[in-house]
Amino acid sequence: MDDRNDHGSESSGSGSHTGQSQSGTRTRIGLDVGTSKVVSARGDNVSPTTDSQLNAFFDVPYSALHEQGLKANRTPFYREDDRLIVYGDASEKFAHIFNANVRRPMAKGILNPHEPQATHVLETVLGTLVPVSRNPGELLAFSVPAAAPETGHELTYHEETIKRYLKGRGYTPLAVNEGLAVVLAELAKEGFTGIGISCGGGMCNVAISYLSIPSLTMSLAHGGDFIDSSVGAVVNEPATRVKAIKEETLDLTREAGDKIDKALHIYYDKLIESLVDELGKAVQKTPKLPRNDQPMPIVLAGGTSKPNGFRDRFEKALRRRSWPFQVGDVRMASDPLTATARGALVAALAER
Amino acid sequence: MTAAARGSPTERYRRERPPVSRECGDELTRITDDIDDPIVKLRYLQNALNQKDDKSALVQLVPIPPARRAWYRLKGLRALDAVADANEEIAERTLAARQTARRVVVGASAAAMLFVPVLVAIVAWQVNRWRSEPEQVVSVGSSTEANASAIESTTATLVVPPTTTATLNSPASAEEAPVNQPPVAEPLAAEDIGIVPSMLWVADRGPGWELYSNGLRIETSYTVKGTPRDYRVQTRDGKLLPTKFDRPIGILFHTSESDLWPLEPGYEQELRKGSAALLRFVQREQAYNYMIDRFGRVYRIVDDDSRANHAGHGVWSRGDEVYLDLNSAFLGVSFESRWEGGRTLPITRAQLIAGRNLTHYLRQRFAIAPEMCVTHGLASVSPKRGLIGYHLDWARGFPFQAFGLPDLYSQPLPSVVLFGFNYDSEFLRTMGERWPGLIAAEKQLADEARQRAISLDELRHERQAQYRRWRAALPTPAGPEPALETPASQTADKRG
Numbered sequence: 093m094d095d096r097n098d099h100g101s102e103s104s105g106s107g108s109h110t111g112q113s114q115s116g117t118r119t120r121i122g123l124d125v126g127t128s129k130v131v132s133a134r135g136d137n138v139s140p141t142t143d144s145q146l147n148a149f150f151d152v153p154y155s156a157l158h159e160q161g162l163k164a165n166r167t168p169f170y171r172e173d174d175r176l177i178v179y180g181d182a183s184e185k186f187a188h189i190f191n192a193n194v195r196r197p198m199a200k201g202i203l204n205p206h207e208p209q210a211t212h213v214l215e216t217v218l219g220t221l222v223p224v225s226r227n228p229g230e231l232l233a234f235s236v237p238a239a240a241p242e243t244g245h246e247l248t249y250h251e252e253t254i255k256r257y258l259k260g261r262g263y264t265p266l267a268v269n270e271g272l273a274v275v276l277a278e279l280a281k282e283g284f285t286g287i288g289i290s291c292g293g294g295m296c297n298v299a300i301s302y303l304s305i306p307s308l309t310m311s312l313a314h315g316g317d318f319i320d321s322s323v324g325a326v327v328n329e330p331a332t333r334v335k336a337i338k339e340e341t342l343d344l345t346r347e348a349g350d351k352i353d354k355a356l357h358i359y360y361d362k363l364i365e366s367l368v369d370e371l372g373k374a375v376q377k378t379p380k381l382p383r384n385d386q387p388m389p390i391v392l393a394g395g396t397s398k399p400n401g402f403r404d405r406f407e408k409a410l411r412r413r414s415w416p417f418q419v420g421d422v423r424m425a426s427d428p429l430t431a432t433a434r435g436a437l438v439a440a441l442a443e444r
Numbered sequence: 445m446t447a448a449a450r451g452s453p454t455e456r457y458r459r460e461r462p463p464v465s466r467e468c469g470d471e472l473t474r475i476t477d478d479i480d481d482p483i484v485k486l487r488y489l490q491n492a493l494n495q496k497d498d499k500s501a502l503v504q505l506v507p508i509p510p511a512r513r514a515w516y517r518l519k520g521l522r523a524l525d526a527v528a529d530a531n532e533e534i535a536e537r538t539l540a541a542r543q544t545a546r547r548v549v550v551g552a553s554a555a556a557m558l559f560v561p562v563l564v565a566i567v568a569w570q571v572n573r574w575r576s577e578p579e580q581v582v583s584v585g586s587s588t589e590a591n592a593s594a595i596e597s598t599t600a601t602l603v604v605p606p607t608t609t610a611t612l613n614s615p616a617s618a619e620e621a622p623v624n625q626p627p628v629a630e631p632l633a634a635e636d637i638g639i640v641p642s643m644l645w646v647a648d649r650g651p652g653w654e655l656y657s658n659g660l661r662i663e664t665s666y667t668v669k670g671t672p673r674d675y676r677v678q679t680r681d682g683k684l685l686p687t688k689f690d691r692p693i694g695i696l697f698h699t700s701e702s703d704l705w706p707l708e709p710g711y712e713q714e715l716r717k718g719s720a721a722l723l724r725f726v727q728r729e730q731a732y733n734y735m736i737d738r739f740g741r742v743y744r745i746v747d748d749d750s751r752a753n754h755a756g757h758g759v760w761s762r763g764d765e766v767y768l769d770l771n772s773a774f775l776g777v778s779f780e781s782r783w784e785g786g787r788t789l790p791i792t793r794a795q796l797i798a799g800r801n802l803t804h805y806l807r808q809r810f811a812i813a814p815e816m817c818v819t820h821g822l823a824s825v826s827p828k829r830g831l832i833g834y835h836l837d838w839a840r841g842f843p844f845q846a847f848g849l850p851d852l853y854s855q856p857l858p859s860v861v862l863f864g865f866n867y868d869s870e871f872l873r874t875m876g877e878r879w880p881g882l883i884a885a886e887k888q889l890a891d892e893a894r895q896r897a898i899s900l901d902e903l904r905h906e907r908q909a910q911y912r913r914w915r916a917a918l919p920t921p922a923g924p925e926p927a928l929e930t931p932a933s934q935t936a937d938k939r940g
Contacts, residue, residue, distance in 0.1 A: 280482035
């Protein structure tokens, strides 16, 4: 990144958020590479240390004054020709200032094919969370979405790009299905048997796991971004602003208030219905469902599942349908934002 | 688990894989229940499920469930060794459990060694018996002389139920002498091409199979003899007919509720072994009279003269007659398939053709009326809860038309009309909607309640009390049992 004159916060592998990173100590990492956020977890599985970075960027025209200002505010950025690329958490602040939308290196769970900056920004964001490994070949487990009809070969490209980057930083990468990672993080007591659902920014991922074996994985190429952009379109507001309102005030247990709130309720219901429908179809098609007499617990994770009332609405939609297995309790992950990364860490720690 | 199904180390957390068998899963769950550390638990499971010395396929061949479970336990415990080194408690438990499991395996092996000579002797005896039997023919025609001779040979103790015609009151006839019976089965669906013989007879037979003139081949190597059929029939006015019947009056269609492997090249072994394990299971449980696998092979399991444990507390009725002991009164024919996601998974074309030929044959042989060819989902009830749909196999989607049978989904459901059985929200959630026959039955019941100026609940209550009285009046084994939710005849494994 030197050639691009990066003024970022690349992780050094030490410091308060790195947990057991003393020289010679094996430090495995779990990484949730999400459309909206990249989250890392490291340390042990009981009290892992987590860190996150917005997987987004915002570019402003180059000027010496701008550059000076970014440096003075310690804002992570790099220069690309005549543009200054602000990335990570800071990008959202800039988008608000300019009343515009951030740009995303990923869309629908994979590298955004329409974004020329995608690979470089993603690697830069990853670099803020993943230090160069001190033990060459150290294991790092990262999340990948399940293949969707519209993400066939692109998923392979996405996965290989991340793998190559991580190998370059001295790790042995291990891909973990995103839904399964939720199961690994939250359903240890149930013998890793149940359904993990991760509702992220770009997509929703589901895995039905039996004793840690993924017997069905599926994804829906809609997530929080779909809600933000749909609501933004109908209320004529930038998606970034809708996202901020959604994260700060949305409560699905209450009656919808203003226009934005109403639209958010509508599109949340739409997302939940689509997710349950797609899961129903996938379950009908698969011959691989486990024959298990015990009720299958369901865990919801991901930023899109965070609003109060999401769980209740999802459970209602779920129980309206019939399923070829007993549906157990539907619960939220202990920390929905970090569940996938923590699950990936469990997978990394379990490997010899 | 096959080698192909095992995940490679880099793919195991992301690629879909077929789940392990229920027994293996149960054992692994049991062993891991006490492991608190998620990392140790996951490491153990992954070791157990990805072992290189893949013997799971062999385990499936072990016919004795305790031995099979013990094998899985040993296999699972070996995997535990790999993670036990860091945990003394686990290491100790592993050792103790393995010793117990070894004892079970040794015991089972010894029992098997004693059992083999006995089995060989029985097989030899059966083969000799088969060779000494005269060639029997079941034929269908219109010879009145033959019918007359059949009538003459009727005995007092063996009679068919009253729904059959007088000329057919000769249950022994089909077994003991060639009998010509009028064809009662409808011709096959119009779109079928090719010649259909007007008569049905045994065209050929050999050790372990019989071939019929309509192309039906019945594999008989799994056939066992069960308890002879013995049942009585009630009339709608509550009279228990004095006659005991010992010939089937109907057919009840089931699904096996078993694992289904994809019908694709590469799954041959799993498909074969899955069917073989299923056949052994239904033979041991005497679960059905006939079983049709996914390639359309028809297996006779419990011989036609014996009751199979297939119907539980089924209820069916035709005209004035009411049948409460369907295990005795009906032949159980099961398709290798299962109820899933609110429907029966589609059967294969081969199963459909074989099922149709078998139905044709059985209807000819036992003079079974078309409206007595019913599905389990339509007849099944839970007496204790007063609900229909205790089992749901073929509760919708049975191809009645393709079998040349009337659509019984549109006929008022006897269990509702006669005995006021109800359904709950769980049933509706599963089924999605009521079928026309259920709606018609409820309407009949409601109309009657209105005419008698009582509430529907009161009428249901009265009818269910009637059901219990009628049931109590029946001789065992169908006898008084509404208090029993899962009697011997109603399997606990939710098989169809």
